[in-house]
Amino acid sequence: MKRIITLLLLSAALLPVGARERYGTGLDSLGSREPAYTIFTAVGEDASHQASISWAGAPGAAGQFVSYTTADDTAFTHARTAAPGTVVRCNVYDSIFSKLADNTDVYERHVFDKYGVTLSGLQPSTDYIYTVSAPAADGSLWTSAPRRFRTAPGPDSSWHAAVIGDYHHYSPLWSRIDHAMGMINTLDSVAGGVDWILSTGDQCAWGGSYNYWTELSEQPEYKNYMWAPVQGNHDHMNRQNGRTDDYFRYAWHLPGNGYDGQKGVCYWFRYGDVLFLMLNNEAMRNKETLDKAREWIEQVVKANPSRYIVAVEHYEWIIATDGSNSQLERFADLFTCLGVDLAIAGNNHAYLRTFPLNNTSVAAPGQPSTVYVVASSSDNGRGRALKDLVGHQDVIDRRWSEGPHTVGGLILDVNPERMILTLHDRTGAPVDSATIPAARGSETR
Numbered sequence: 001m002k003r004i005i006t007l008l009l010l011s012a013a014l015l016p017v018g019a020r021e022r023y024g025t026g027l028d029s030l031g032s033r034e035p036a037y038t039i040f041t042a043v044g045e046d047a048s049h050q051a052s053i054s055w056a057g058a059p060g061a062a063g064q065f066v067s068y069t070t071a072d073d074t075a076f077t078h079a080r081t082a083a084p085g086t087v088v089r090c091n092v093y094d095s096i097f098s099k100l101a102d103n104t105d106v107y108e109r110h111v112f113d114k115y116g117v118t119l120s121g122l123q124p125s126t127d128y129i130y131t132v133s134a135p136a137a138d139g140s141l142w143t144s145a146p147r148r149f150r151t152a153p154g155p156d157s158s159w160h161a162a163v164i165g166d167y168h169h170y171s172p173l174w175s176r177i178d179h180a181m182g183m184i185n186t187l188d189s190v191a192g193g194v195d196w197i198l199s200t201g202d203q204c205a206w207g208g209s210y211n212y213w214t215e216l217s218e219q220p221e222y223k224n225y226m227w228a229p230v231q232g233n234h235d236h237m238n239r240q241n242g243r244t245d246d247y248f249r250y251a252w253h254l255p256g257n258g259y260d261g262q263k264g265v266c267y268w269f270r271y272g273d274v275l276f277l278m279l280n281n282e283a284m285r286n287k288e289t290l291d292k293a294r295e296w297i298e299q300v301v302k303a304n305p306s307r308y309i310v311a312v313e314h315y316e317w318i319i320a321t322d323g324s325n326s327q328l329e330r331f332a333d334l335f336t337c338l339g340v341d342l343a344i345a346g347n348n349h350a351y352l353r354t355f356p357l358n359n360t361s362v363a364a365p366g367q368p369s370t371v372y373v374v375a376s377s378s379d380n381g382r383g384r385a386l387k388d389l390v391g392h393q394d395v396i397d398r399r400w401s402e403g404p405h406t407v408g409g410l411i412l413d414v415n416p417e418r419m420i421l422t423l424h425d426r427t428g429a430p431v432d433s434a435t436i437p438a439a440r441g442s443e444t445r
């Protein structure tokens, strides 16, 4: 027995520290017992000067706040505090059928107050740390461990983002999140440091399973970066196929600048010289609702002249596995007209990149154009193999997949002259790259 214990201890010691920290952290049916939990850091509308912090707390537990300061002020000597701007009693995740890490069926029980605060007046290109404080059960003040983020630079600057999606965190198959978070670390190493993380959706297998959001929020990659996610179809559903935007809306606290009914789900933000349009496919299922989204896109672009425009949604522009139709034809005319430079999606669990397209055809030299990319999956479990193309043969430049065990991620590298979006495999090796020259100057700001 002693020998077995020694061997087990030795095996644990040989695991990389990051991996050891991640194992065995599945929550029970009641979720976190911390006074503040599921703490997420998201972009504000102006990512150079704002960040959006949110968390869950016990219903009615007043007196919660964020303390924040620059990362060099490790003792929080010069910290400022911010009270929540919004508090919403949240019961959308209560009594949701789910699964725990040990594979047992369970009804998760969660009723909490969702707190959101937008930090404003931040300095661009600056590393910040923050804590969340909340009253503990005994009445004392509890304070979280510090989390970290970096604000966006101002105009005419350079930066790198990690772009990753479709990892479907699912407690019984914990390796999914390990692969995805490992891919973020690989991208960080390859880029010499990424500044923030863009998610193409499907962070959770079931967005209705609140434990999965909490478990994500405890990963170092969620604790140390500013995130900007779009809602995936899995984030929008529960185990019994119930569907609502609220699972995504109340997991995060995203800029409330979407159109009616879409605030906190569909949103836009500016990061450096780039205007990001973050779309919600679940609200664009017929012509009437698609038109509403298209009107919003047009209004946002016209009100926010930018050197670059990037549109992000979850559903693929073209089915990557076989080239058949998906979303491209719904947006290409509008994107050409508005000067969208890059359109990023996910969902298909295989990678695809088009040539620069004008409307739905390959652009002639000098024509306005959009490059369409479908990100691969990153969980080593739900990838899809490529088949022969049945459509779009003339506009697809590159596809990539490792079959069911696909792990890939992208680096978006931006400076005033061009954007470069590069796909990397799990080893960090570059697989494919697109360079998008700046079509507009900073005078359009």
Ligand SMILES: [Fe+2]
Pocket (backbone or CB within 6 Å): 166, 167, 168, 202, 232, 234, 347, 348, 349
């Ligand atoms: Fe997915």
